Amino acid sequence: MEKIQNYIGGQLVVPLSGNYLDNYNPAEGKVYSLIPDSDESDVKNAIEAAKKAFPEWSSLSITERGKILNKVADLIDRDHEKLALAESNDNGKPLKLAKSVDIPRASANMRFYATAIQHFASEAHIPDDQYINYTTRKPVGVAGCISPWNLPLYLFTWKIAPALAAGNTVVAKPSEITPMTAYLFSKLCIEAGMPAGVLNIVHGLGSKAGQAIIEHPDVPLISFTGGTETGKRIAATAAPMFKKLSLELGGKNPNIVFADCDFEKVLATSVMSSFANQGQICLCGSRIFVERPIYDRFVKEFVEKVKKLNVGDPLEEGSKMGAVVSKSHMKKVLSYIELAKEEGGTVETGGNQIKLDGRCAEGYFITPTVITGLNHTCRTNQEEIFGPVVTIMPFDSEEEVIGFANSTAYGLAATIWTENLKRAHRVADAVKSGVIWVNCWLVRDLRTPFGGMKQSGVGREGGWEALRFFTEPKNICINT
Numbered sequence: 243m244e245k246i247q248n249y250i251g252g253q254l255v256v257p258l259s260g261n262y263l264d265n266y267n268p269a270e271g272k273v274y275s276l277i278p279d280s281d282e283s284d285v286k287n288a289i290e291a292a293k294k295a296f297p298e299w300s301s302l303s304i305t306e307r308g309k310i311l312n313k314v315a316d317l318i319d320r321d322h323e324k325l326a327l328a329e330s331n332d333n334g335k336p337l338k339l340a341k342s343v344d345i346p347r348a349s350a351n352m353r354f355y356a357t358a359i360q361h362f363a364s365e366a367h368i369p370d371d372q373y374i375n376y377t378t379r380k381p382v383g384v385a386g387c388i389s390p391w392n393l394p395l396y397l398f399t400w401k402i403a404p405a406l407a408a409g410n411t412v413v414a415k416p417s418e419i420t421p422m423t424a425y426l427f428s429k430l431c432i433e434a435g436m437p438a439g440v441l442n443i444v445h446g447l448g449s450k451a452g453q454a455i456i457e458h459p460d461v462p463l464i465s466f467t468g469g470t471e472t473g474k475r476i477a478a479t480a481a482p483m484f485k486k487l488s489l490e491l492g493g494k495n496p497n498i499v500f501a502d503c504d505f506e507k508v509l510a511t512s513v514m515s516s517f518a519n520q521g522q523i524c525l526c527g528s529r530i531f532v533e534r535p536i537y538d539r540f541v542k543e544f545v546e547k548v549k550k551l552n553v554g555d556p557l558e559e560g561s562k563m564g565a566v567v568s569k570s571h572m573k574k575v576l577s578y579i580e581l582a583k584e585e586g587g588t589v590e591t592g593g594n595q596i597k598l599d600g601r602c603a604e605g606y607f608i609t610p611t612v613i614t615g616l617n618h619t620c621r622t623n624q625e626e627i628f629g630p631v632v633t634i635m636p637f638d639s640e641e642e643v644i645g646f647a648n649s650t651a652y653g654l655a656a657t658i659w660t661e662n663l664k665r666a667h668r669v670a671d672a673v674k675s676g677v678i679w680v681n682c683w684l685v686r687d688l689r690t691p692f693g694g695m696k697q698s699g700v701g702r703e704g705g706w707e708a709l710r711f712f713t714e715p716k717n718i719c720i721n722t
């Protein structure tokens with residue numbers, strides 16, 4: 243069985259303890275590889291390697307750093323098929339999705355920051371003839387980058403690309419649930435000639451290897467994407483050490499449908515925004531609010547479309563949905579469906595685990611689930627489920643739906659459907675989310691600020707925001 247290895251100081255190495263964890267293929271429900279159960283001694287070695295590499299990497303020209311990141315991007319493109327298959331096997335997502343979204347976006351992240359850094363300028367402020375202020379932005383040191391399982395290589399590269407481009411060295415920990423593509427990525431870094439210690443990848447549990455990265459005094463900045471509860475723990479550990487923190491956390495995103503929308507477009511997009519990647523995208527719209535005059539029609543036609551979504555073997559071309567990521571996650575999602583029923587919800591379609599035939603007989607598959615009849619305040623509509631479950635609720639006025647949309651602790655993303663441009667602007671302005679889509683969903687321009695308000699996070703990724711996070715500004719004021 244394949245043993246994943248850590249990537250430390252430019253080498254692939256075994257964990258010092260010699261201990262490994264099981265890595266599951268969720269579509270088969272079977273262990274198919276082993277992952278290092280790294281502890282603080284592995285993390286310590288990774289941080290030492292990153293500290294050692296920092297002086298040279300941070301003083302390398304931005305062109306040279308960019309060349310290496312671009313080389314890695316080229317190698318990701320070369321291995322597109324292999325990486326997509328690995329991502330699908332590790333995560334349960336349809337191979338087609340990994341091929342069209344995850345892997346292309348991973349190379350795009352590397353390329354974007356390889357070039358963005360060449361255009362990253364710092365400001366000068368000249369108040370009068372006597373004084374000139376100019377601001378330098380220098381890399382900070384060893385960055386800790388911790389990523390989740392839902393878009394494994396996509397979100398892993400979304401952090402390390404700006405960190406490295408800005409001149410930091412990195413100790414990264416991918417999710418222990420989906421470690422495979424980060425491991426394959428470490429091999430590509432070696433092939434691309436990434437200098438030893440510039441990027442270090444330590445595999446293992448969040449509570450052990452992850453926590454050791456957060457606690458270490460020589461990691462002055464942490465970029466984390468994951469759950470809100472984990473984010474709280476990380477913030478509590480890092481705050482007394484005054485570490486720089488970027489936290490991209492959970493969501494409970496509203497999908498707001500006004501009666502004057504382009505109905506067919508809303509239907510088609512809402513099926514995707516509800517169930518893409520089995521609903522395991524932090525940007526999925528899990529609460530659909532529909533204006534009363536079109537509510538009944540929307541529920542009927544949406545449910546008809548959802549019933550046609552084919553849940554199947556992720557490797558088969560016709561599968562629109564694959565497996566959820568793990569057995570424990572499947573149980574969590576199913577328990578929320580039970581909760582929704584206890585809270586008085588009606589399951590319009592789905593609501594159960596599905597048993598497939600053949601190699602997927604033991605896999606973790608859930609039917610896409612649509613629930614109506616719930617109030618916006620119940621737990622089902624307040625807590626993040628992060629699976630193939632959406633609720634639909636009617637509303638009567640703009641004011642009312644803004645209140646519904648803003649009623650959760652989260653504020654990551656929102657979608658608004660209306661052909662009335664003035665209303666689109668008004669509602670977009672009033673909804674408390676860091677990312678708003680009007681008459682579209684998941685359209686991403688890597689230059690835009692990305693992240694959430696309230697308990698969906700602190701700080702923003704993307705474009706200059708990430709490069710600002712990964713650098714320390716210093717203002718120099720000269721009396722001329």
Ligand code: NAD
Pocket residue numbers: 388389390391392397415416417418446447448449451452453454456467468469470472473475476490491492493523524626628654693694698699
């Ligand atoms: P998680 O919080 O359980 O784990 C995320 C990462 O943190 C993993 O690598 C894990 O090992 C690590 N970790 C866990 N405990 C840690 C600790 N004490 N110290 C350091 N690291 C620790 O999240 P998950 O279940 O992997 O991912 C799902 C969550 O991620 C959902 O809530 C989803 O909304 C969120 N998410 C947010 C965004 C965003 O951009 N806002 C994007 C994707 C996913």
